[in-house]
Amino acid sequence: MSRAAVSAPAARAADALRPGADRPAGPARLLVQGALPMLALVPLCLIALAADERTLNGVSVWAKPLKFQLSVALHLLTLAVLLRCVAPAWAKGRAMRPLALALVGAGLFEIAYITAKAAAGEASHFNVDDPFHAAMYSLMGVGAVTLVAGAAVIGWLILRRPADGLGPGLRLGAGWGLILGAGATLIVAGYLSSQGGHWVGAPGADVPPTDAGGRPIVGWSREVGDLRAPHFFATHMMQVLPLVGWAADRLAPRRARPHIIALAAATGLALVAGTFAQALAGAPFLGRL
Amino acid sequence: MLFGLTWEGWFSIAGSLAMLGWAILILAPRRWPALNAAPFYLLPALLSGGYAVLILLYFADAPGGFDSLAGVARLFESEPLLLAGWIHYLAFDLFVGGWIARRADAAGISRVVQAPILATTFMLGPIGLLLYLASEGALRAAGRRALA
Numbered sequence: 001m002s003r004a005a006v007s008a009p010a011a012r013a014a015d016a017l018r019p020g021a022d023r024p025a026g027p028a029r030l031l032v033q034g035a036l037p038m039l040a041l042v043p044l045c046l047i048a049l050a051a052d053e054r055t056l057n058g059v060s061v062w063a064k065p066l067k068f069q070l071s072v073a074l075h076l077l078t079l080a081v082l083l084r085c086v087a088p089a090w091a092k093g094r095a096m097r098p099l100a101l102a103l104v105g106a107g108l109f110e111i112a113y114i115t116a117k118a119a120a121g122e123a124s125h126f127n128v129d130d131p132f133h134a135a136m137y138s139l140m141g142v143g144a145v146t147l148v149a150g151a152a153v154i155g156w157l158i159l160r161r162p163a164d165g166l167g168p169g170l171r172l173g174a175g176w177g178l179i180l181g182a183g184a185t186l187i188v189a190g191y192l193s194s195q196g197g198h199w200v201g202a203p204g205a206d207v208p209p210t211d212a213g214g215r216p217i218v219g220w221s222r223e224v225g226d227l228r229a230p231h232f233f234a235t236h237m238m239q240v241l242p243l244v245g246w247a248a249d250r251l252a253p254r255r256a257r258p259h260i261i262a263l264a265a266a267t268g269l270a271l272v273a274g275t276f277a278q279a280l281a282g283a284p285f286l287g288r289l
Numbered sequence: 290m291l292f293g294l295t296w297e298g299w300f301s302i303a304g305s306l307a308m309l310g311w312a313i314l315i316l317a318p319r320r321w322p323a324l325n326a327a328p329f330y331l332l333p334a335l336l337s338g339g340y341a342v343l344i345l346l347y348f349a350d351a352p353g354g355f356d357s358l359a360g361v362a363r364l365f366e367s368e369p370l371l372l373a374g375w376i377h378y379l380a381f382d383l384f385v386g387g388w389i390a391r392r393a394d395a396a397g398i399s400r401v402v403q404a405p406i407l408a409t410t411f412m413l414g415p416i417g418l419l420l421y422l423a424s425e426g427a428l429r430a431a432g433r434r435a436l437a
Binding site: 105 | 397398399402404405406408416419420424427428431
């Protein structure tokens with residue numbers, strides 16, 4: 001039987017069996033794709049947050065996966081957007097695809113494990129109750145380092161292999177934002193992970209710390225040192241500095257732009273160092289305000 | 290017992306078939322149509338056949354019905370019908386997984402992104418479907434050219 005004799009529905013069915021035309025997504029598109037299932041979990045976890053009375057450390061078990069879904073998705077989307085600052089030969093080059101795959105795989109793994117553990121009412125980070133959970137916690141560390149190191153690589157490419165016509169503010173802001181944000185995150189989060197938890201100190205003798213009554217949304221303690229505060233400021237330099245650079249390209253004279261980025265970077269690092277020192281001293285962010 | 294095998298025995302055969310399908314769907318390359326026909330069509334059809342046999346043999350005499358939750362619970366007190374209900378899950382979840390995989394391939398969604406969505410569909414069917422529909426919808430809404 002000739003090919004032409006195959007009926008149209010049969011041909012369509014055969015099409016469905018064929019590989020997905022093997023159209024590999026470009027690295028930027030891959031990063032966006034990775035963020036989508038994370039964001040799709042957000043409304044589900046919000047419903048769970050409203051309906052589920054189980055708590056962990058005094059707050060809803062769903063508070064943590066929500067924060068991680070939003071922040072890891074933001075991280076991947078940030079990198080997808082900032083890839084446009086890299087020369088196309090590198091942004092779409094052979095090495096970028098494995099890097100994007102590693103970033104997306106690491107991010108999805110983190111979110112899957114954090115969300116699954118929350119659903120079980122158990123801790124994900126710092127959970128070393130048995131060999132399985134200890135191994136998973138180690139893998140979370142590998143995933144987190146991958147997410148951060150990948151960002152630093154993209155930052156380095158923005159500085160060394162910028163796209164044509166990229167403004168100096170955005171080049172410096174995005175490049176150094178990713179590199180310094182990644183570096184500061186590695187230091188703060190690396191220290192955090194070497195501890196038994198995110199608190200430093202206790203509200204009183206025999207009074208264990210709790211996440212109950214923390215600051216809105218971020219949930220940082222108002223009573224003891226909380227290492228999540230410097231982690232937050234370090235990690236979000238990766239969004240803030242590129243935005244400062246983008247704004248500087250539009251608003252500031254050309255000569256002033258590097259100084260603006262340098263000032264913003266120094267401010268960001270000072271904020272990280274200050275909140276890190278504050279947390280290490282056992283003091284809550286913003287004192288007892 | 291059916292054809293000399295206990296319900297537990299049929300249960301474990303059905304589960305193994307479904308697992309095989311999901312393993313191919315999540316891990317195997319899509320290059321080989323004959324291999325992928327298993328999770329897309331053959332295994333759901335086989336499981337559906339098993340469901341059909343159980344329903345045709347045991348449904349008529351079963352207590353309960355679909356009119357209330359209590360009625361459904363009574364229906365599932367019959368072991369072969371409980372098994373039929375489970376095989377119904379396995380067959381339809383796998384078919385939905387195949388549908389997701391084909392659609393995601395056509396939309397150019399990476400296998401690394403497909404994997405956790407398919408794994409969620411395997412474990413918690415409707416949640417995986419929701420994740421996929423939301424992801425593909427957002428991707429289409431964002432436009433293909435925006436971040437090509």
